[in-house]
Amino acid sequence: MLRLTQSPTEPAFVQDPYAFYDRARESGDLFFWEDYGLVCATSHRAVSTLLRDRRLGREAPAEMAPDHPPHTRPFYDIEAHSMLELEPPRHTRLRGLVLRAFTSRRISALAPEIAVLCNQLIDDFPNGAFDLLDAYGRIIPVVIITRLLGVPEDRAGDLLGWSNAMVAMYQARRSRAIEDAAVDAALAFRGFIADTIAERRMQPGDDLLTHLIAAEEGGDRLSLDELVTTCILLLNAGHEATVHTIGNGVKLLLERDLRSVDAAVVEEILRFDPPLHMFTRWVYEDVELFDHVFRRGDQVSCLLAAANRDPAAYVDPASFQARRQGPANTAFGGGIHFCVGAPLARLELEIGLRSLFERRPRLRLAEPPRYADVYHFHGLERLMVEG
Numbered sequence: 001m002l003r004l005t006q007s008p009t010e011p012a013f014v015q016d017p018y019a020f021y022d023r024a025r026e027s028g029d030l031f032f033w034e035d036y037g038l039v040c041a042t043s044h045r046a047v048s049t050l051l052r053d054r055r056l057g058r059e060a061p062a063e064m065a066p067d068h069p070p071h072t073r074p075f076y077d078i079e080a081h082s083m084l085e086l087e088p089p090r091h092t093r094l095r096g097l098v099l100r101a102f103t104s105r106r107i108s109a110l111a112p113e114i115a116v117l118c119n120q121l122i123d124d125f126p127n128g129a130f131d132l133l134d135a136y137g138r139i140i141p142v143v144i145i146t147r148l149l150g151v152p153e154d155r156a157g158d159l160l161g162w163s164n165a166m167v168a169m170y171q172a173r174r175s176r177a178i179e180d181a182a183v184d185a186a187l188a189f190r191g192f193i194a195d196t197i198a199e200r201r202m203q204p205g206d207d208l209l210t211h212l213i214a215a216e217e218g219g220d221r222l223s224l225d226e227l228v229t230t231c232i233l234l235l236n237a238g239h240e241a242t243v244h245t246i247g248n249g250v251k252l253l254l255e256r257d258l259r260s261v262d263a264a265v266v267e268e269i270l271r272f273d274p275p276l277h278m279f280t281r282w283v284y285e286d287v288e289l290f291d292h293v294f295r296r297g298d299q300v301s302c303l304l305a306a307a308n309r310d311p312a313a314y315v316d317p318a319s320f321q322a323r324r325q326g327p328a329n330t331a332f333g334g335g336i337h338f339c340v341g342a343p344l345a346r347l348e349l350e351i352g353l354r355s356l357f358e359r360r361p362r363l364r365l366a367e368p369p370r371y372a373d374v375y376h377f378h379g380l381e382r383l384m385v386e387g
């Protein structure tokens with residue numbers, strides 16, 4: 001297997017990781033990434049297969065469960081109930097309860113509200129050059145997810161701060177300060193959600209939180225800890241990736257002078273420049289896949305963004321084609337952990353981008369955008385625009 005060295009924080013890689021992915025994919029479906037000490041899948045077929053193979057999963061095998069330092073305990077206590085970190089049967093139960101409350105009817109009913117919000121934000125754009133992420137991209141997903149969940153919208157700033165601090169635990173460079181901030185954020189987030197749940201129990205509404213509280217499956221309600229974790233997961237997962245896809249998408253369209261947006265354009269943005277590149281799986285039993293023998297306890301990473309540029313799956317994958325043919329892209333993952341929020345994210349992206357270009361047809365880049373040096377989110381530092 002090809003072994004490659006590539007620092008995930010090297011500036012050229014941060015700005016364009018795709019050249020490295022192409023080099024890695026040329027030698028086959030899998031390569032060994034020295035800097036992570038991990039076998040990684042780069043082809044569309046390998047990524048799609050590994051994400052769906054039930055002999056692999058997100059939860060560590062019991063004997064491999066990581067020994068987290070005691071000071072990080074409050075953070076991992078919350079993670080312990082996250083469907084994203086669990087496998088069946090707990091994953092099935094939690095995901096089922098969420099999906100019942102997260103119906104497609106409830107999501108599509110949000111369309112008019114998303115459009116009103118986008119228009120209000122566009123009305124308030126400052127004159128001259130401004131950061132579109134601050135004025136638009138960062139606001140839409142967090143406001144919509146707070147409304148959907150039924151948590152007070154005026155706390156959106158706190159939620160963003162807590163969420164950023166918690167997500168930082170997954171970045172390449174992790175320090176004691178990052179761990180302490182994540183623990184503080186987890187505790188504050190927990191207290192806030194527990195208070196909101198108590199209020200909602202007294203005063204039910206037509207929101208996701210009320211439905212989650214009431215959700216029953218075989219008489220089995222979500223426990224308070226599960227409810228808290230599920231809300232945190234939905235709030236965290238529910239905005240960061242969408243923010244960065246709005247940024248990456250606007251950049252792509254402005255650079256190519258494309259201004260007409262529909263569902264197919266959104267899909268091509270998600271294929272061409274997705275916000276999340278790497279998801280790792282544990283191996284539960286000895287198995288040979290793509291000419292490599294995996295042992296129980298091994299880990300393998302699926303490089304979603306590399307799969308999306310696989311020439312065996314897409315013709316001329318490095319070109320942006322609004323009417324592209326080909327298999328579904330892997331931006332939202334695959335298999336049992338496939339993104340719960342994909343329909344909401346797609347709706348926000350389509351309405352957000354379409355409203356922007358319809359209302360601001362002369363919008364242009366005010367400076368060349370740069371990607372931020374955080375490999376766990378492939379998104380822009382800022383997106384200065386004018387017009």
Ligand code: HEM
Binds near residue numbers: 095239337339341
């Ligand atoms: C463009 C935006 C988004 C992208 C690219 C994205 C991507 C992903 C990916 C790749 C996974 C699977 C991770 C894995 O298999 O290991 C995932 C899972 C998840 N996403 Fe998203 N996501 C987005 C938006 C959202 C939104 C808006 C929500 C919620 C409202 C959300 C909630 C979740 C949840 C709860 C999971 C865990 C599902 C499970 O473990 O069964 N995501 N997302």
